[in-house]
Amino acid sequence: MKTPSDIEGAGRGEPHRLGSMQTVDFPMTRYNESEEIDYVIVGVGAAGGVLLQRLSRAGFKVIGFEAGPFWDTERDWVSDETGSHKLYWEDLRITGGKNPLTFGANNSGRGVGGGTVHWAAFTPRFHPSDFEVYTRDGVGADWPISYSDLKPYYELMEMELPVAGPAWYPWGHPHGYAFAPHPTGGVGNTLVKGCTKLGIGVSVGGPVAILSGSRGKRPHCIYRGFCLQGCKVGAKASTLVTHVPDAIANGAEIRDLCMVSRIQYDRRTNRVLGIHYIDRDGRTRFQKAKAVIVSGYAIETPRLLLNSACDGQENGLANSSGTVGKYLMAQAGNVILGRFDELVRMYKAPPAHVLTEEFYETDARRDFARGFAIQTVGPLPVAFAKQMMAAAGAWGWGLRRVMMDYNHWSAFGLLGEILPSADNRVTLSEERDQYGLRVPHVNFDLHDNDKKLIEFGKKKVEDVMRAAGAKEIVQESRFAHLVGAARMGRDPGASVVDGFCRSHDIPNLFVCDGSVLPTQGSANPGLTIQALAARTADYLISQGTRIFSSDRREMIAPPVGKKFVPPDTFLGGAPRAR
Amino acid sequence: MTEKRNHENPKQRWPIEPETHRALPPREQPGYYPGYRTLDQQKAWDEATRRKVLERVEKIPPIRFFTADEAQLMAVIADHLLPQDDRVPARKIPIVPGIDEKLFHGRTEGYRFEKMPSNGNAYRLGFKAVEQMAMKSYGKSFLQLAWVEQEELLKSIHDGKPKAGADEIWAQMELHRFWALWMQDCIGIYYAHPWAWDEIGFGGPAYPRAYMRLENGEREPWEVNEKRYEWEAPEAVLSDPDEKETATHSEHPAQGQGGTH
Numbered sequence: 001m002k003t004p005s006d007i008e009g010a011g012r013g014e015p016h017r018l019g020s021m022q023t024v025d026f027p028m029t030r031y032n033e034s035e036e037i038d039y040v041i042v043g044v045g046a047a048g049g050v051l052l053q054r055l056s057r058a059g060f061k062v063i064g065f066e067a068g069p070f071w072d073t074e075r076d077w078v079s080d081e082t083g084s085h086k087l088y089w090e091d092l093r094i095t096g097g098k099n100p101l102t103f104g105a106n107n108s109g110r111g112v113g114g115g116t117v118h119w120a121a122f123t124p125r126f127h128p129s130d131f132e133v134y135t136r137d138g139v140g141a142d143w144p145i146s147y148s149d150l151k152p153y154y155e156l157m158e159m160e161l162p163v164a165g166p167a168w169y170p171w172g173h174p175h176g177y178a179f180a181p182h183p184t185g186g187v188g189n190t191l192v193k194g195c196t197k198l199g200i201g202v203s204v205g206g207p208v209a210i211l212s213g214s215r216g217k218r219p220h221c222i223y224r225g226f227c228l229q230g231c232k233v234g235a236k237a238s239t240l241v242t243h244v245p246d247a248i249a250n251g252a253e254i255r256d257l258c259m260v261s262r263i264q265y266d267r268r269t270n271r272v273l274g275i276h277y278i279d280r281d282g283r284t285r286f287q288k289a290k291a292v293i294v295s296g297y298a299i300e301t302p303r304l305l306l307n308s309a310c311d312g313q314e315n316g317l318a319n320s321s322g323t324v325g326k327y328l329m330a331q332a333g334n335v336i337l338g339r340f341d342e343l344v345r346m347y348k349a350p351p352a353h354v355l356t357e358e359f360y361e362t363d364a365r366r367d368f369a370r371g372f373a374i375q376t377v378g379p380l381p382v383a384f385a386k387q388m389m390a391a392a393g394a395w396g397w398g399l400r401r402v403m404m405d406y407n408h409w410s411a412f413g414l415l416g417e418i419l420p421s422a423d424n425r426v427t428l429s430e431e432r433d434q435y436g437l438r439v440p441h442v443n444f445d446l447h448d449n450d451k452k453l454i455e456f457g458k459k460k461v462e463d464v465m466r467a468a469g470a471k472e473i474v475q476e477s478r479f480a481h482l483v484g485a486a487r488m489g490r491d492p493g494a495s496v497v498d499g500f501c502r503s504h505d506i507p508n509l510f511v512c513d514g515s516v517l518p519t520q521g522s523a524n525p526g527l528t529i530q531a532l533a534a535r536t537a538d539y540l541i542s543q544g545t546r547i548f549s550s551d552r553r554e555m556i557a558p559p560v561g562k563k564f565v566p567p568d569t570f571l572g573g574a575p576r577a578r
Numbered sequence: 579m580t581e582k583r584n585h586e587n588p589k590q591r592w593p594i595e596p597e598t599h600r601a602l603p604p605r606e607q608p609g610y611y612p613g614y615r616t617l618d619q620q621k622a623w624d625e626a627t628r629r630k631v632l633e634r635v636e637k638i639p640p641i642r643f644f645t646a647d648e649a650q651l652m653a654v655i656a657d658h659l660l661p662q663d664d665r666v667p668a669r670k671i672p673i674v675p676g677i678d679e680k681l682f683h684g685r686t687e688g689y690r691f692e693k694m695p696s697n698g699n700a701y702r703l704g705f706k707a708v709e710q711m712a713m714k715s716y717g718k719s720f721l722q723l724a725w726v727e728q729e730e731l732l733k734s735i736h737d738g739k740p741k742a743g744a745d746e747i748w749a750q751m752e753l754h755r756f757w758a759l760w761m762q763d764c765i766g767i768y769y770a771h772p773w774a775w776d777e778i779g780f781g782g783p784a785y786p787r788a789y790m791r792l793e794n795g796e797r798e799p800w801e802v803n804e805k806r807y808e809w810e811a812p813e814a815v816l817s818d819p820d821e822k823e824t825a826t827h828s829e830h831p832a833q834g835q836g837g838t839h
Contacts, residue, residue, distance in 0.1 A: 020786060078627040079783030082770035083634075089688050096692030104688025185792045222788030225781075232624060232785045343795025343804065347781055381769040381780050389761045395736055396661055396729075396817020397593070399761075403769065404609050406778040407795065407804065441692070 017074040018241045019234015022217035025249045033287055037061040038548070039540075040275050040289035042260045042304065045114020046526055047513040047533035048295035049239020049247070054537030056252035057564045063253045063287065065277060067300075068111030070256040071240060077230040081382040084229035087111060087118045093299060094429050097443040099479075101330050103299065105228070107482045112254060113240030115297065116526065118228050121209040121236050122352035122375060123163045123527035125154045127172030129361055130521035133419075137362050137369040139449060140419045141327075141518040144490045144499035147173060152560040153531035158207075160534075160569050161237035162215070163527070165206030171357035180212045181205025182221065185349025187376045190340065190410040194468030195356055195374075202356045209237035209527070210350050216568030225347045225378060236350070239530075246566040255287075256280075259435050260304060263292055263509070267312035270551075272509045278435050290548035291508040293501075295533075298328055298482040301515040302426040303440040305486065305496075318486075318503035318511070321493050325426040325485050328442065329520045332416030332454045333480025335377055335387055336461040337409055338470025344410045351378035352413075352524075359460060360522055368452035372416035373522045374461050379411055387411070391476035412465060414457045415480060417522045418450045426485050444479075483525050486515040498553065500539040501532065507551045512536045537564070590725055590814040591663045602809060608664040609777030614802040616775045616782035623783045631772055631783070638672050643681040643698065649674055651705055654721060658732050660764040663812065669773060676767035677701075687762075693752050700759055703751055707744035708732075714743030726814040733816045779804065 015023035031037050039055050041048045044064040052064045068086075071077065078084060089108035095101055109115035128147035133140035151173065157163075158177060165177030182205040184192065195202040205212075210227070211220045221235040234241050244254065257280035264273040264286070274288040294301050302325040306316035316324050355375040362369050379387055381403070388394040388402050429441040446454070458475055465473050489495025492504035501512040514529045540547060542558030588601035595602050607614075617635070620628050641649045656673040657663075665671075681698045694700060711731055712720040720728060734741045735757050740748060768774050775782050781789060781801060791798055811818035 074624065075626060078630045079623065079785050080627060080630055080770065082766050083627075083630045085685070090686055091688065092686060093689045094692050095689045100691055102687070102689055104686075108688055183792050186795045189794050222785065223792055224784035224789060226783070226785070343797075345779075345781070345795045345797070348789045349792045381775065381778060382766055385765040385769050386762055389758065389765065393736065395659055395761060397811040397815050398818040399660065399765075400608075400664075401811075401818060403774075403778050406780060 029251045029253045036288040041293045043296040044112045046529045049243040050533035053243035053247040056247045056250040058541040066256045067259045070112045079226045092439045094441045098445040101444045113238040116238035120352040122524040123209045124523040126521045133519045139369045153534045161209040164212040186344040187346040188354040190468040191354045194464035197467040211235040223349045263308040293510040295513040298485045298515040302485040318505045326422045327420035328424045328485040330479035334414040335476045337411045338465040339472040346378040368449045370417040372457040375413045377411045377413040387476045391474040416457045483514040483517040486511045487518045488516040501536040593809040604666045610804045610806045611779040616772045622787040627783045639675045639679040643678045671771045707747040711741045711743040715741045729816040
């Protein structure tokens with residue numbers, strides 16, 4: 001299938017570095033615009049990176065379009081909070097509702113690797129209950145797939161990234177991790193202490209997708225604490241270092257600094273024909289493709305579908321159900337901060353490395369459905385100062401005073417499940433961005449169950465902080481992560497895609513990213529998004545060229561494609577010893 | 579003029595030693611980590627980080643967004659939001675040029691609250707509000723007010739109970755979000771500066787060298803022990819609740835916006 005029509009180098013004359021040891025295999029394939037390629041993937045982030053790698057390894061012609069740059073980590077990234085703003089999606093979004101969400105550094109990435117470049121890489125799995133919330137509790141929604149459908153892909157991803165964690169992880173479907181847990185930092189010490197005092201089980205040193213031992217061309221973690229500013233070491237998993245190199249080696253093209261503006265739909269055939277995009281020089285262009293996968297995450301994905309409204313798809317592409325943009329979710333991400341007499345120095349080690357899921361499941365003794373997790377967070381000075389501003393109203397000399405005590409503070413994050421709601425949604429504003437595209441407007445309101453859960457969770461985290469020995473406790477209300485807004489489901493009248501991420505309406509249009517999640521549990525969503533991408537890729541590979549020509553919707557799970565994983569997945573190794 | 583009047587009595591502006599009640603003279607490096615300098619470790623940093631941090635210390639961006647009057651007003655406001663009177667003049671961290679640079683480039687945090695104008699317009703409306711409040715409540719321009727009067731006025735915004743004079747502006751712009759915008763911009767500049775890292779004992783960049791002493795607040799060999807001293811806020815200051823009163827939070831505490839988990 002693959003006959004690259006044009007090959008060119010990156011033209012930089014020096015290796016393109018991905019982490020401190022890995023370089024990418026340039027020259028990269030460059031396809032002609034006039035050439036009809038197999039798959040266009042919009043967005044090379046958590047899901048897009050995995051899809052690009054799998055599909056190229058399986059021999060498809062595939063281009064990943066990315067609005068941001070293709071990072072050279074050594075040249076482009078810094079160990080610095082304020083200096084890392086370009087890693088975050090900073091294009092305008094308008095945010096409203098009773099509990100407006102914030103974006104940018106909070107949850108939105110830009111550039112190859114997407115959000116995995118600045119995630120904390122905490123990778124707990126979802127629990128089996130997360131896939132049937134409606135059946136069990138009468139709230140939220142059921143997924144069209146079950147935990148057992150995703151389980152082999154969790155196992156695969158935990159090896160591919162890989163995930164470091166304890167040998168025994170007791171919550172949800174109990175399992176263990178092949179890679180050793182990380183040593184505990186000061187903030188982890190306090191969470192272990194608080195939980196242990198209260199008899200709450202706690203997982204130490206993971207699960208986190210950061211190398212605790214070197215593997216392949218990636219060295220182990222050096223505990224520098226700047227995980228959210230991009231891992232220059234290359235120890236933290238991002239698709240930039242885990243999947244993109246193999247994709248390029250297998251002939252995938254990444255067209256970076258290209259903003260996809262619209263998907264071209266053909267009413268006559270009811271198929272998509274390709275995508276319109278604005279290239280790095282500001283020119284509007286068109287790329288033909290046999291199928292399109294949208295992996296733009298929970299704001300840009302619905303925005304692109306809505307901005308692609310056209311004759312025959314007046315409400316936006318794949319939106320006959322009216323659910324595109326609806327059921328957007330964020331998790332309660334309240335941060336509880338505690339001051340200790342002794343020093344903590346929470347800037348060392350990965351911010352997220354200790355957690356408890358003891359309160360994850362619905363508990364009949366509580367007056368709300370579903371639950372929450374408690375995790376360490378390790379805000380660096382700028383983030384911590386902003387938290388003290390929000391949590392304690394600190395300003396002026398009061399702020400200077402509390403900041404002089406930075407090394408005495410510890411921070412725990414509540415991660416609470418917020419249920420999907422149709423009024424939490426992405427729509428298009430009348431305002432336009434620098435490309436002339438309508439910007440997204442996001443509405444977000446908390447509902448009764450959410451508020452009760454947050455109140456209960458906050459108090460529980462405060463109890464743990466007190467038990468750990470904190471003398472002063474403050475808390476900041478905020479939200480973490482984004483999912484939903486193009487959800488999967490069995491009913492084409494109430495969801496956007498099926499269980500294999502294919503849109504109900506258009507047979508060669510797929511959505512595969514966090515936006516397909518019908519509910520979110522209280523686990524960080526990154527691992528689940530990547531597992532879903534690997535499963536979707538297996539489905540596409542098993543379907544072969546039928547995706548490009550047939551309208552038949554085969555709903556049979558493919559075999560788990562272990563042969564399509566990146567080369568070092570099942571190998572150990574000490575790269576420095578080579 | 580205001581500067582001169584306030585400095586006639588240093589206790590108005592300088593932190594105070596609690597035992598002697600004397601004003602503490604400005605220092606090269608306030609905070610509890612005397613002698614600690616993150617910049618001394620720059621040889622252990624990667625080149626891109628070193629360049630970024632040194633640029634911040636050595637190159638102050640020019641004022642291009644604010645008018646000269648606006649820049650002057652902002653400088654006085656920033657001195658209240660993030661006071662630095664405990665620092666010797668040569669070691670004050672420039673705040674206004676950093677805010678100006680961000681506004682000049684139209685950089686956002688990636689969103690705008692629906693009831694807020696653009697950041698640039700918010701700053702301009704804020705200046706107008708401060709002036710109108712000063713005229714209405716004190717009959718003088720903000721810059722002509724005594725330091726403690728300026729504190730009172732700004733604290734009224736912090737508390738969510740603004741002094742009269744700018745109601746029509748607060749109808750266009752949410753008060754607590756505007757306050758958060760001011761504070762977050764000041765914080766993003768001050769606590770990004772290596773001199774502020776020295777002040778709070780933050781280890782700073784650690785690639786490629788690494789941190790090795792992770793547990794229980796242990797220091798790296800090149801970090802220094804904490805050496806605390808007592809201080810009280812200056813007399814003409816209302817922003818340190820430990821000293822003056824119990825904490826007053828605004829009615830709608832600003833929601834957190836950073837990415838921590």
